[in-house]
Amino acid sequence: MIxxxxxxxxxxxxxxxxxxxxLCRNLFYxxxxxxxxxxxxxxxxxxxxxxxLFGAQIxxxxxxxxxxxxxxxxxxxxxxxxxMKQVNEQWPGAILVCMxxxxxxxxxxxxxxxxxxxxxxxxxxxxxxxxxxxTDYAVPFExxxxxxxxxxxGAVLFVKRGYNK
Amino acid sequence: xxxxxxxTLSAILFVIGLFGVITRRNVxxxxxxxELMFNAANINFAxxxxxxxxxxxxxxxxxxxxxxxxxxxSETNSxxxxxxxxxx
Numbered sequence: 001m002i003x004x005x006x007x008x009x010x011x012x013x014x015x016x017x018x019x020x021x022x023l024c025r026n027l028f029y030x031x032x033x034x035x036x037x038x039x040x041x042x043x044x045x046x047x048x049x050x051x052x053l054f055g056a057q058i059x060x061x062x063x064x065x066x067x068x069x070x071x072x073x074x075x076x077x078x079x080x081x082x083x084m085k086q087v088n089e090q091w092p093g094a095i096l097v098c099m100x101x102x103x104x105x106x107x108x109x110x111x112x113x114x115x116x117x118x119x120x121x122x123x124x125x126x127x128x129x130x131x132x133x134x135t136d137y138a139v140p141f142e143x144x145x146x147x148x149x150x151x152x153x154g155a156v157l158f159v160k161r162g163y164n165k
Numbered sequence: 166x167x168x169x170x171x172x173t174l175s176a177i178l179f180v181i182g183l184f185g186v187i188t189r190r191n192v193x194x195x196x197x198x199x200e201l202m203f204n205a206a207n208i209n210f211a212x213x214x215x216x217x218x219x220x221x222x223x224x225x226x227x228x229x230x231x232x233x234x235x236x237x238x239s240e241t242n243s244x245x246x247x248x249x250x251x252x253x
Contacts, residue, residue, distance in 0.1 A: 003166060004166060007166040007170065011170075011174050014174070014178065015174075015177055015178070015181070018178055018181045018182070018201050019181060021181075021185065021197050021198065021201060022181055022182075022184055022185035022188075022189070022198060022201075027191060027193060027194060030194065030197060031193075031197065034197050034200065034201070037201065037204070038200075038204065041178075041204045041207065041208060044171070044174070044208060045207075045208075045211055047166065048166075048171070048211055048212060048215045049215065050211045050214075050215065050222075050225050052225065052229075053207075053211055053225055053228055053229070056229060056232065060232060060236065061200075061232075064236070065200065065235075065236065065239050068239065068240070069193060069196070069197065069239075072193060073193060085190075087188045087189070087190075088188050088189075088190050090187055090188055091184075091188050093187075094183075094184050094187040094188045095184070097183070097187065098180045098181075098183055098184045098187075101179075101180055101183060102176060102177070102180045105176040105179070105180070106173070106176060109169060109172040109173060109176060110169070112168050112169050112172055113167075113169045125222040125225060128221065128222050129222050129225055129226055129229070132221070132222070132223065132226050133226060133229075137226060137230075140230055141230065144230055144233040144234060144237075145233075147233070147234060147237050148233060148236065148237045148240075150237075151237030151238065151240055151241045152237075152240065154241050155240055155241045158241070
């Protein structure tokens, strides 16, 4: 019973802070509420016993990506970005598109309304993730590291081209 | 808390992110909205793995691989916007 309350609390926190990300005028505040939203999603990961994902969510997203975005906003932002109205004139059409997408997603997801948990396995899954990552899925794991190196080199190239102009 | 609740939550998050992608003026704002959409997809991966295929954590592995790709994307984008902080 208390699990249900915790789930609804986490969902409300996540949804309202996501609305804050989208609707805040100040870009700094919306980055901070993105952090709250990421923490809420991490809490939901912890509730469905994905403990490694919980740790990775807190460490990588809240500690890494969010700090990166705050750096970009504070170093490269202009003062106009902190007070300007952040929603452009397309918002009525955007609301229509979002309602259509939400309705179709709800139609799809209502098929899973009666699905209960089929298998019961309550042990932590970190060991099994590591085993899969080092045996069966070693090639995709290494390919992502190549992708990260390519992204670093690409970022340096972009910045360099911007300076040469 | 069933699978239906989790899918509904991720659909709502995805739609909020989609609204942000359509209507934000800043590149950084669009990037944060895309992060929200990625989060919704992550919840879906973990929920389906937990409720339908709990015998092997393949969905969680996919979340981790996708998060590495996401990391590289956001590094590139942030450095790219560093030189010219565009406003759409």
